[in-house]
Amino acid sequence: MNSSASPFGDRPPRTRAIGRVNASLKRRYAAERRFRFLGAAAVALGLLFVGVLFTDIVGKGYTAFQQTYIQLPIYFDAEVIDPSGERDPDTLRRANYIQLARDALRAEFPEAQGRQERRELYGLLSIGAAQQLAERVQAHPDRIGTTEPVWLLADDDVDMLIKGKIDRHLPESDRRVKDQTLAWIEALEAKGAIEKHFNTLFFTNGTSREPELAGIAGAMAGSFYTLLLTLIFSFPIAVATALYLEEFAPKNRWTDLIEVNINNLAAVPSIVFGLLGLAVFINFFGVPRSTPLVGALVLTLMTLPTIIIASRAALKSVPPSIREAALGVGASSLQTQLHHVLPLALPGMLTGTIIGMAQALGETAPLLMIGMIAFIVDIPGGATDSATVLPVQIFLWADSPERGFVERTSAAIMVLLGFLIVMNLTAVMLRKKFERRW
Incomplete structure (x- = not known):
């Protein structure tokens, strides 16, 4: 038998050509299926990467739309805010409002006596708490001499702790919040005096060196x-x-x-x-x-x-x-x-x-x-x-x-x-x- 004989035998040329085309169809269809699969896999891989990126961004950023506040009974002391009693706008604007917030914290936790303890106690609140009180008094000067509960902005470390970004179960040496500060925070939590509110400051403030005050x-x-x-x-x-x-x-x-x-x-x-x-x-x-x-x-x-x-x-x-x-x-x-x-x-x-x-x-x-x-x-x-x-x-x-x-x-x-x-x-x-x- 001739080893170089055609696999299609002695068929006519047209029949042999059709046979070769039909024989290659399976190979071409397989190549097309591979190409489609690779294209779909590339699209799926790109969507996966985009999904992972978006998930990471949203997972890290959605908590910024809430901010932690601490409720304290604030006594708007006239001796601190307006000793002259003239209700002058400049005097009301320059008053030492942070002193009012610190007085409320000391009244809430009288056991904090030393200078270092009081400094840590005052650190529960953001420096923006003074501006909050100033705006309240300037809007309604008749608050002077009264006491009312006010939700004040918490410090960023307190905010991170409440949001779970700082693990409170870690040893004291491994976290930013000390045990004494953690005890004060938990006492406020037990009283319902710590809550997360919608972070309007993020959309109304300019940038700041303090994270809790920074906005866009x-x-x-x-x-x-x-x-x-x-x-x-x-x-x-x-x-x-x-x-x-x-x-x-x-x-x-x-x-x-x-x-x-x-x-x-x-x-x-x-x-x-x-x-x-x-x-x-x-x-x-x-x-x-x-x-x-x-x-x-x-x-x-x-x-x-x-x-x-x-x-x-x-x-x-x-x-x-x-x-x-x-x-x-x-x-x-x-x-x-x-x-x-x-x-x-x-x-x-x-x-x-x-x-x-x-x-x-x-x-x-x-x-x-x-x-x-x-x-x-x-x-x-x-x-x-x-x-x-x-x-x-x-x-x-x-x-x-x-x-x-x-x-x-x-x-x-x-x-x-x-x-x-x-x-x-x-x-x-x-x-x-x-x-x-x-």
């Missing part, structure tokens, strides 16, 4: 002013540039060079824009450092390529028949673009703009270069006030050794992710609502 209001205000100015600067320039390049610019070497540079700028590392802003806007033009204004100028440079590319794609999606019909009824080229093409392309432009703004919201590196890393306690009241932004605030808190800042870092990340999700969902909804299929 200043960073959110800075992000708002920065993004608002970025939108005002970038959107008109990007739309005008896209309209010119797509509809009016002659196709020559210069316009090709401009288009290539715009595409390349979209891939430039963001920190380069920060260096450019530092050298040009701050050092050359003298724009105030650490302000939303200079931050918006830098982010405008960074987001312009993204918005221009999206706007050009939206203009290309408008059918040529729209332009031809407008020109056919006597409209000029400018009227055709402004009255017919631009309104139809605007939904796609807005989608690209929102994506660009979401990218700008999450940027940190360029803003670090222009000084928006400064420790800003006050909430900015305008675009020229010193400010920081939410990503930079997260960066600062992440570098803090205090345990209380860990949960606030994760909580701020949750807020930032929430804004990004809302912005991307808005872009998707705009595209779905206004998109036209030609």
Whole structure:
């Protein structure tokens, strides 16, 4: 028998070709199934990693939306608050309110006699308790001379203990809270004088060196002013540039060079824009450092390529028949673009703009270069006030050794992710609502 004979015998050529194709089908189908499996596995693995990341962030940060308070009967002593009895606002504002809280603690635990014991006892309360009492008295001066129970802000170590971040069953040498302090806390717990309330300070306060007083209001205000100015600067320039390049610019070497540079700028590392802003806007033009204004100028440079590319794609999606019909009824080229093409392309432009703004919201590196890393306690009241932004605030808190800042870092990340999700969902909804299929 001939060893080189065909496995299909002496079939006709057409039959042998069909046989070879059929024989390879199983192999090709198996390869396709492997490819699909690998693709599905890659997607599942990516979703798993994202899920683990989100679970870790939420697990560490959800407790920051609650804060521990201690209830004490506060005697608003007139001799401490307003010895003259004139109820002068300046006198009421400068009173020694922390003394009232400390007097209430000593009355609650009279056994604390030594200086060291009293210092530890006073450490149950945050330094923000004085501001709480001051605000109550200034709002209602008739409280002076009366006694009423007040929920006062607890120190961050007490807060961590109540939330279970500090294991109270560990030996004293292995935890931050001493046995005597733990005994006082447990005595207050037994009386129902310690509770966790919703942490409004996290959304109304600026940053602070004390974790229990630190909030994101200043960073959110800075992000708002920065993004608002970025939108005002970038959107008109990007739309005008896209309209010119797509509809009016002659196709020559210069316009090709401009288009290539715009595409390349979209891939430039963001920190380069920060260096450019530092050298040009701050050092050359003298724009105030650490302000939303200079931050918006830098982010405008960074987001312009993204918005221009999206706007050009939206203009290309408008059918040529729209332009031809407008020109056919006597409209000029400018009227055709402004009255017919631009309104139809605007939904796609807005989608690209929102994506660009979401990218700008999450940027940190360029803003670090222009000084928006400064420790800003006050909430900015305008675009020229010193400010920081939410990503930079997260960066600062992440570098803090205090345990209380860990949960606030994760909580701020949750807020930032929430804004990004809302912005991307808005872009998707705009595209779905206004998109036209030609």
